[in-house]
Amino acid sequence: MTERHFISLDETAAALEVSTRHVRRLVNSGSLTQVTRGVLERDSVDRYLMSQRQGRTRSWAEHTAWGAIAILSDGEADWLGPTQTSRVRRTLRDLVDPSELISRVRDRAHVRTFAAHRAAIPRLRAIVLHPNMNALGIVDSGEGRIDGYIAAQELDGVIRTLGLRAESSGDITLRVTEFDFDQVGKLVSTSAVVAALDAATALDPRIRGVGQRALAETLEAYR
Template sequence: MTTREAAECLKVTTEAVRKMLKNARLEQAGVAGRTILIDAGSVHRVKRDGKRSGRLWTEQTAWAALFLLSGQKVTWLSSSELWRLRKRLASVSAEEFQQLARNRATSRRFRGSDSAKQMLSKAMAVTGTGLLADPRIASSFNLASGAGAFEGYAKAGFIDKNAKKLGLREDPTGDIVIRELNFVLPLNDGHVPTAAIAVDLQDSHSTRERSAGRAKIEELLHAR
């Protein structure tokens, strides 16, 4: 689909479609001249999930859900808020969970050198495809290990401060994903909970990685 066709299908503006491409909610399929082509499957998935998932969680609630699903303690919500969240988690699917947790961060894709990726890995909390170089983590998602892509979380403003000096070029098909947080408390120790890694994999351009992320979320939801 073109950007205009996707906008018409989703009943949003073309600017909203471009934003969804930037944060990896929609997948770019290619380019025809100056026209960006969008994967039709991702458009229909957004349309379907948007209708059934309800109101998106705030950043704080999304991270609370990710921590709860990972079996980790949540300290930033009240007991009544946690009770409601646990009740909600008992009735969602992996696809709905991914949609509800969209506000966990603002994401942008880039291309850059291997040295830039190495510097990013030291400055950010690595997640998603960026962790698949670790055979142990890759195996836990039933994926083959392999280096190349980078994905990580950083405090809001990180991109503006560092993109130029690292030589990063914004590209919706790039293999560097930077997710900026306003609410940084959950990642103060630099470790990303399992559920967040899984949800981030669900945003991958790779069908296999998306499926692995979805399967892990389903596993964690059923284990509750």
Template sequence: MSMMTTTETAKLLGVSSEAVRKMLKTGRLEQAGVAGRAILIDTDSVHRAHRDGKRSGRLWTQRTAWAALAILSGAEATWLSASELWRLRQRLAVLSAAEVHQLARNRAVVHRYRGGESVKQKLSQALAVTGAGALEDPVLANAFGLAAGAGMLEGYAKAGFAGMHARKLGLREDPVGDILIRELGFVQPLEGGKVPVAAIAVDLMDSIYIRERSAGRSKLEALLNAI
């Protein structure tokens, strides 16, 4: 895996080091390791962010991002007004999968850990599983054209969940860990414990694996074409 420093990343993207750290928090950039006190960032994620940054559009707020993902999944977004939903539908009609993925970057704050299978089992009962973690379901994996059983736990929870359970379960922060927790500031999109299929698609587009990114993009394009 090729890596870049925070300084190199900031220079390439034309942003401050603080902005780079925020992009790591939201998952727009993938942390690949550390060298002393220096954070190392996955080069592929930096180049994706650089390409995406050229596309126009201010990032959606968390509420707008989740409303867009709900609409694309055929679900209701009751937290937006009727006029806001109408405008959002009009916007979605002209966006590509890559643009939706970019605009929805603020949908959650990302935390990554490493833990054993027993820890994953406990956490899986409390998380709304998404992304690579959702591929444990063979039916869902097949819907994305992927093999079942990713071996990774990835899911959504309310803000504060990661810190609390990290202490309880002794989770170790790990930039390439196999437990990825995405925290939301509000829980309406996850009522019922199910993640909208469009959200699973954009989460797969964050993957370090080309096949998963491609599957997420293809599914999201299909959902956009159905609007």
């Protein structure tokens, strides 16, 4: 790695507009990757910044975020009460900028990135839930790359069993959620909204643009 792949603790705090203590908490939670004391991987910071776009907009709780996705996907969010459903629908009708939606639902899952031995890829691919990126015209980036959802209670076991290594520039992106995984599975497999949200926070600007345009069209159609 060259020097540009690293960023100091203080620089990270300044970029995220948080305290160094908060940065350390993000490292401990796995949101950021520390290379050595006081030095972090820049890719992990970039990914975190992208996932927190428009971070000053208040995010919804995990179950509410998935409810909003269900509503935008012309489904029912049975786990939300009538009052909360009405409130979410009203907010969605008022959204114009896709980045506001991205921010609202950013807590639907916690993003972790890993590297893995090639032999573990097929087993991992069978475990995680993969959004249908083909629906957005995005071609699968390769057999060695995985980007999908996994239940929070399964994560530690999968890491241990398959020998995953935390690495911000790794080819394995796991979106860890504590929400009802049966509901998550239905939405991930059928909703283009999930695929668009994932694409809209990609580091690749082309993929990011595709996702943001798809979200803009979804919001326009919902209004």
